[in-house]
Amino acid sequence: TGTYRNISGNLALAYGLIAAGRQADLPLYLGSYPITPASDILHELSRHKNFGVRTFQAEDEIAGIGAALGAAFGGSLAVTTTSGPGVALKSETIGLAVSLELPLLIIDIQRGGPSTGLPTKTEQADLLQAMYGRNGEAPVPIVAPRTPADCFDAALDAARIALTYRTPVFLLSDGYLANGSEPWRIPELDQLPDLRVQFAAGPNHELADGTEVFWPYKRDPQTLARPWAVPGTPGLEHRIGGIEKQDGTGNISYDPANHDFMVRTRQAKIDGIQIPDVEVDDPAQAKTLVLGWGSTYGPITAAVRRLRTAGRPIAQAHLRHLNPFPRNLGEVLKRYDKVVVPEMNLGQLATLIRAKYLVDAHSYNQVNGMPFKAEQLATALEEAIDA
Numbered sequence: 567t568g569t570y571r572n573i574s575g576n577l578a579l580a581y582g583l584i585a586a587g588r589q590a591d592l593p594l595y596l597g598s599y600p601i602t603p604a605s606d607i608l609h610e611l612s613r614h615k616n617f618g619v620r621t622f623q624a625e626d627e628i629a630g631i632g633a634a635l636g637a638a639f640g641g642s643l644a645v646t647t648t649s650g651p652g653v654a655l656k657s658e659t660i661g662l663a664v665s666l667e668l669p670l671l672i673i674d675i676q677r678g679g680p681s682t683g684l685p686t687k688t689e690q691a692d693l694l695q696a697m698y699g700r701n702g703e704a705p706v707p708i709v710a711p712r713t714p715a716d717c718f719d720a721a722l723d724a725a726r727i728a729l730t731y732r733t734p735v736f737l738l739s740d741g742y743l744a745n746g747s748e749p750w751r752i753p754e755l756d757q758l759p760d761l762r763v764q765f766a767a768g769p770n771h772e773l774a775d776g777t778e779v780f781w782p783y784k785r786d787p788q789t790l791a792r793p794w795a796v797p798g799t800p801g802l803e804h805r806i807g808g809i810e811k812q813d814g815t816g817n818i819s820y821d822p823a824n825h826d827f828m829v830r831t832r833q834a835k836i837d838g839i840q841i842p843d844v845e846v847d848d849p850a851q852a853k854t855l856v857l858g859w860g861s862t863y864g865p866i867t868a869a870v871r872r873l874r875t876a877g878r879p880i881a882q883a884h885l886r887h888l889n890p891f892p893r894n895l896g897e898v899l900k901r902y903d904k905v906v907v908p909e910m911n912l913g914q915l916a917t918l919i920r921a922k923y924l925v926d927a928h929s930y931n932q933v934n935g936m937p938f939k940a941e942q943l944a945t946a947l948e949e950a951i952d953a
Contacts, residue, residue: 573750575714575743576606579673582721583607584617587643589722590729590761594619595642597634599627602685603741604647604675627655631672635659638668639806641765641796643725647673650692651682653699660734661700662808664832667783667792669728669735671721672696672706676740678935687935688741690860691911696736697889697918703829705836707731708888710738712863715750717743720886722759727839729763732791738888740910742861742937766793766802771814780804782816790835837890844892848881850874854951855902857927859885859915861937862908868940869947878951888915891922899925906930906950908943 573581587594598608600623612621620642624630631646638644648656653674663670676692678684696708707727711720720737728735769778770793782804783792795802804816812819813827846855847870858866863884870882883898885891899905899919905927907916913929920927930946932938 568751570749570751572747573715573718574606574745574747575711575717575739576604576675576745577610578715578717578750579711579721579737579739579744580607580610582718583611583645583671583725584614584619585718585758586722586725586761587618589758590643590725590763592618592641592643594645595634595637596621596645596647597624597630597632597637598622598645598647599624599630599652601627601649601652603677603744604649604652604673606744607647607673607675627652628659631656631659631670635663635666635668635670638663638670639666639797641794643671643729644669645671645673647675649675649677649685650679650695653692653695657700660706661702661704663734664700664704664706665808665811666806667732667832668794669725669732671724671728671735671737673737673739675744676738678933684935686741688861688937689910689933689935690738690740690862691914691933692738693859693888693911693914694917696738703833705833706734706736706889707836707839708736708738710860710886710888711743712860712884712886714743714746714748718750718753722761723886726759726761729761730791731789731835731839732794733836738860740861746861763794766795766799768801781814782806783811784814785831790831790838839890841887841890841892843894844883844885844898846881846883846898850879852879852881853902854879854904854906854947855881855883855899856906856908856947857883857885857899857915857919858908859888862910865938865940865943866908869938869943872940872944873947873951878948880947880951885915888918896923899923899927904928904950904953906947908932908938908946910937
């Protein structure tokens with residue numbers, strides 16, 4: 567029950583970003599360069615200045631994310647929207663955001679690649695780019711919506727992670743979700759998460775001589791997030807930049823042990839992000855699991871329904887969080903004799919699953935610029951069950 571409206575993925579994503587800004591009680595800043603199929607989000611957000619939204623159409627992709635990261639430093643909920651080619655250009659600044667440890671949402675509405683590729687066709691082949699496409703050890707959390715309406719909740723979830731853990735976060739949608747639409751139940755305001763954060767307001771460390779000082783890289787013991795100090799706050803002046811920081815003080819450091827510690831700490835911060843366990847739909851104790859992510863949810867679900875109607879048992883699980891993976895994923899995968907991973911790429915999630923969990927995951931791939939069809943997937947999954 568509730569009030570429903572029809573909504574596209576990009577519109578739901580824009581509304582989710584606005585809601586995140588309101589729930590965090592922060593101004594929302596979008597630094598973006600128009601690119602198919604992400605431009606709708608820039609168009610929509612530019613209409614909502616009354617909700618504290620500021621949009622900047624930059625001269626190029628690099629300027630867009632640079633402005634957004636600057637807005638994050640200034641205390642805004644900062645967002646940049648793009649597609650795969652733009653992520654390639656933004657990768658240096660994403661690495662800078664990892665080093666600065668500031669919240670930043672990178673919205674990648676994936677399309678066919680490589681290079682200019684197929685601007686108006688769908689694909690989900692940017693997963694490994696989002697996971698690893700930066701120099702050095704630069705871990706970034708990844709969130710992927712499953713349906714057009716789910717883009718709203720995914721935007722809120724990505725904002726929660728970015729704000730709580732002071733990190734850039736990838737949201738991987740694609741052209742199929744962006745332009746697809748479905749009924750969306752308008753949420754009640756009291757059901758939305760509280761995303762408010764506390765800015766640093768004063769000194770947070772006492773030196774041996776009793777002097778109280780501000781250490782910009784003194785971490786929260788639970789989240790490992792550093793304090794967020796807005797420029798202009800008296801006594802909280804601090805240095806930022808891409809050169810390695812000394813733990814705690816944030817001063818430039820070339821110390822080998824410190825670099826080792828900071829690299830491992832940044833990774834531990836991402837590994838420790840709190841996300842829900844993956845849920846498995848397995849009413850008949852099947853021996854084959856179909857594992858998906860992103861926009862394959864619709865056709866996988868339809869294919870699974872067809873197989874079960876025909877009396878073929880099959881289990882289904884779908885990932886929203888791709889970095890870090892859900893805590894229980896390894897245990898879930900080991901329950902099944904066969905794991906099939908349908909993807910609109912050449913097997914990127916399957917590669918990650920095989921590497922991390924040593925599971926013989928089987929890929930079923932399609933890269934023709936179109937989404938899977940339920941009948942096609944049902945045939946492939948039935949063959950996997952019988953193999």
